[in-house]
Structure formats: structure tokens, C-alpha cells
Amino acid sequence: MKFIITLFLSLFLFSCQQKENKETPQTSVDNAEPVLAPENKNEEETKENKQIEDTIVMSFKNEKGLYAAEGSIDSIHSKVYVKFKNEDLGKLTAKIITTTGKGNIRFNQVIYPDKSSDGPFGMDLKIDLNQKGNHILVIGHSLMADNPYWGKFKVELENK
Template sequence: MKNISILLLSIFFFSCQQKENKNAPVQTSEPVLTEKNNEKENKEEENKQTGDTIFMNFKNEKGLFTAEGLLDSIHPRVYVKFKNEDSGELAAKIIPTTGKGNIRFNQIIFPDKTSDGPFGMDLKIPVKQKGNYIVVIGHSLMADSPFLGKFKVELEHKKE
């Protein structure tokens, strides 16, 4: 009985040991840069719509915040968020991919939670407060056939 229990214990311990993988990658202390890492960095510098929100974090070569958005039956409004550090004037424009459409700036929400609106497809408004602004884009409730599709939004902040 003693021999059988020793034999079973030895089989148990040998079966629980991990086998060495001869094809395992060699780990180094320096990270390896690949094309995927470079693509990820380039994609992070784009202003993209996530759900119903576009975060404007990066300016293009012309100094404009630009992004593409999508209005559909799931997201009838898009919230464009950006941070303002200096007083000046905000000039914004919506460019529908179809040329024209029932789309407009519905509202702008200031950092102190006050708001103004509605506006048209172009928006020019003084921005004097520092903080996070939210611009709401949607279709006009006063017109027929709501806009569904892609559009491009451009924001330009002109400092005083």
C-alpha cells in the first residue's frame, strides 16, 4: 500500500509540471516597434466619433479641428466636445456629404452650463470662458425629413 501511494504521488507531481515550449519567443528588455504601433499612433491623432460624441483633441495642418460624424436613427444628435483655453471667436461649419440636408447646430453648451441656440449650418459665436464646450449637432425639428448620413464638421478658434 505504501508503494502504491508513493507511485501515485510521483505520477501526480510529474503530470503537474509544465512542459517547456521550445518555440516560445525570446523576451528582450527593449520594445520592438512594428507598423501596427505606428498606425495606432496615427489613428490616435484623428478626431473620431465614438457613439454619439466627437472629442476634438487634434488640429490639422491648417489649425482647424475637423472630424467626420454620422447621424442615424440610433444617434439622432452628435455632441462635439472641445476645450477652450483662450478667449476669442468660434467659427464652425457643417458640411454634409450629400451636399445639402436638414442638419444644423442645435445648441452650444458653455462651461458654466448655460446654452445658446439654435443655429444654422454655420456658427460664429464669441467664446470668453475657459473650459469644456459642447456643440450639439442634429436635424431641425421645424423642417421635414430628418438628416441621416455622414457629415464633416470643422471648428476654428480665432484668438483675440
């Protein structure tokens, strides 16, 4: 009788430990390669930098020669990762433009190809790029200020 009780108890505890993973897989911060679009889409749609979940991959320049994209921050995605590949050393100038003009949103961090980082910054960013490779800009709100920004924004990058 003790054996049956022990068996049922261990089966019950084992079944309680099993959890289903229904979450979508997280995007890797290391992989900054753009996702290729199918061939049947027209060329205008494939030349946009779009936010997918919490990541914006900057692959295409606009008519002004800037990397530009629209993104949004909400309670689920409180940080947005902007990935770009730097081929030339120089200066990076970046801006966050909100629909309201101001808000509690900023460049929280820059992650360099050697995994070192720098930050925080404001809504404007001017830094020297001394390394070639994949860089990541982390956009979010300041934890030291009230009223986090939720909504749409535009980000523009220029590498001189």
C-alpha cells in the first residue's frame, strides 16, 4: 500500500513540474542579418526597415542616405533593439523622433561588436565608431524619470 501511495505521489509531483513553453522564441541579439523577403513581393516593400517584435534591423537607406525606421514601445516590448552593421569607421549620429515631440524615451545603451557597451544617452546620440561589425542600440525609457513613453517613434541613423 505504501508503494502505491508513493508511486501516485511521485507521479503527481512529476506532472506538476512539466510546463508547456507557449512563448514565441526570442530574437537573438548576436544575429544582425536581415530577414530576406520572398521573391514575389515588389521591391518597394522589401526596402523598408521594420520592427519585428522588439528588434529593428537597419538594412536599407532612405532617399536622404539615412537609415530610418518606425518603431513602437509598449508594455510588452519596453525596450527596442536597433541593429546595424558598420563597415566604415567614423561618427554615428542617431535621433529618436516621437509623435508628441518630447517624452521619456532615450538611447539606453550602445553594444559594440566586441560586446562592450556604453550609455545611457538622450534622444540624440553622437558617438565615434571605432569597430567594424554589428552594433546594437537599445532604446527604452529612463528608469530615473516618471511617465514612461508608450507609443510610436521614428529612429534615424547616419554614419559619416
